[in-house]
Amino acid sequence: MSSDKKLFIQTLGCQMNDTDSQHIAAELEKHKDYTQTDTMEDADLIIINTCSVREKPVQKLFSEIGQFNKKKKDGAKIGVCGCTASHLGKDIIKRAPYVDFVVGARNISKIKDVIDVKGSVEISIDNDESMYEFGPAKTNKYRASVNISVGCDKKCTYCIVPNTRGEEISIPPEMIVTQVQKAVDEGAVEIMLLGQNVNSYGRRFSDKRPKHSFTKLLQDISKIENLKRIRFTSPHPLHMDDEFIEEFAKNEKISRCIHMPLQSGSTEILRAMKRGYTKEWFLNRANKMRELVPDLRITTDIIVAFPGETEEDYQDTLDVVRQVKFDQVFNFKYSPRPETPALDLKDKEIPDAIGSERLTGLIELHKRHLEATMPSHVGTTVNILVESLKPNGEVTGYTDNYLQVFAKGSDELLGKFVDVKIVSATRTALKGEVLI
Structure with missing residues (x-):
């Protein structure tokens, strides 16, 4: 039986934060029967996974919290995770009392217990999760x-x-x-x-x-x-x-x-x-x-x-x-x-x-x-792993040396390595034609 409890995660920061968010989602699905949603207004649990490497993401955090609190449905919980959570801890709840819990970047494994404890703050940087088996x-x-x-x-x-x-x-x-x-x-x-x-x-x-x-x-x-x-x-x-x-x-x-x-x-x-x-x-x-x-x-x-x-x-x-x-x-x-x-x-x-x-x-x-x-790539042939299909009928993927390439294609190409002849280039990406 599928759960009707919905989880929304907003991720700020680096690739490690993206992976932490995926671990959070996997933990809550496995232990608390949450399924993810892309619509914050539908969520029963809203989590902001934060970055503190730069100043702007910290400023953005409190702006985001305020917006989520205004728009969330009645009874929905808000949690703050990640590096800013580790850094600010209880001060987050003091500044934004409608935040239900705070979980630091080194305490992701505790998320399944923390969500049920109003005002809980778990931010120890000495916590060792190196042998904890997270979901994929x-x-x-x-x-x-x-x-x-x-x-x-x-x-x-x-x-x-x-x-x-x-x-x-x-x-x-x-x-x-x-x-x-x-x-x-x-x-x-x-x-x-x-x-x-x-x-x-x-x-x-x-x-x-x-x-x-x-x-x-x-x-x-x-x-x-x-x-x-x-x-x-x-x-x-x-x-x-x-x-x-x-x-x-x-x-x-x-x-x-x-x-x-x-x-x-x-x-x-x-x-x-x-x-x-x-x-x-x-x-x-x-x-x-x-x-x-x-x-x-x-x-x-x-x-x-x-x-x-x-x-x-x-x-x-x-x-x-x-x-x-x-x-x-x-x-x-x-x-x-x-x-x-x-x-x-x-x-x-x-x-x-x-x-x-x-x-x-x-x-x-x-x-x-x-x-x-x-522009030196124009006229060359590259091999890409096709990863996604765009609404405009283009597929996109990356070469082995991580150049992004766009080309006309269908979902039949997804997950396949294909050769593409490059016909144009911008500063950040290439466009080409799939060679069959």
Whole structure:
């Protein structure tokens, strides 16, 4: 018998938050008979899964809560989960008394009990969920996400994540392999491995077992039959040793796209950020990757106007962008976050107008690169996994190096790998014709 209890989840933030939301939904379906709805007004339980990495998502949280409270049906509960929940805890309920419960990013397994306790707040960052078996997390029928670790041991001075997700603990490799195998058995052909720093995987387990490298984990997962693609995010440039890079280059199941968070191209600013590497190290690792993987796409995160950033530091960042030729850049202007060491650098903060100018300059530089390179794909043939059908009769999917491609097609192509001849290009996507 199907349940008439409806769950609505609004997710703010990163891919890890998306996966956490899927775990929340799976837990509540399994233990409390909730089914998901896309219509908030129909929901008996409304959950906002939050991000606190940037300031805007925190501001957006309280705006969203207020709107949901006005529009929700009588008797519907509201809960707040995720990183902002970990950070603000009881203050969320003080500020918005109509919130029924708060669950931190490291306490997802408690969701099934918390929803029945008005005013409950579970936000311990010491809670260990590394050996808890969550339900499967699927982006679509063909792609699934699997967490390989919880928490973060890095002390980047701008980042609040260690204060919201706790210390890093790796999930046992056999649990990860089992989760991937289950996803493949259910039809997934692509897996996304998630962690704050995936390539520091295996240094600490709850059961004190010996270390197990990320490279070895990739090799373990690659043995699974019918798994076609392995993606992961985010690796840390500091831990991109030769063994990892060589495995990436030779392992045919690993997607030819890697996210390398630069943050800054200035060695001085990287030191102030406590990133652990230099401009030269980053360039060396990127160049080695490009050399071994000719069709590689490299994406990155960059923060401009970090406290103390000089014009010379900013130019160092632009220099790295020019040299590496990033295929996608997630650009941010520095945003002060509570409980981060960078708050002590308030006297070195960059005026907002200068920060905005630098951000614009970075965005424009990257745009020019894409305008020069994306048209080179026109006339080529690429292979894509078709993932969805659009209302306009187009299908869309991604190449092995994660370029999005659109083409005319039908639902018969869904889940298939097809060749597409590219006929046009924008800065962010390609359009083509399916070759039968």
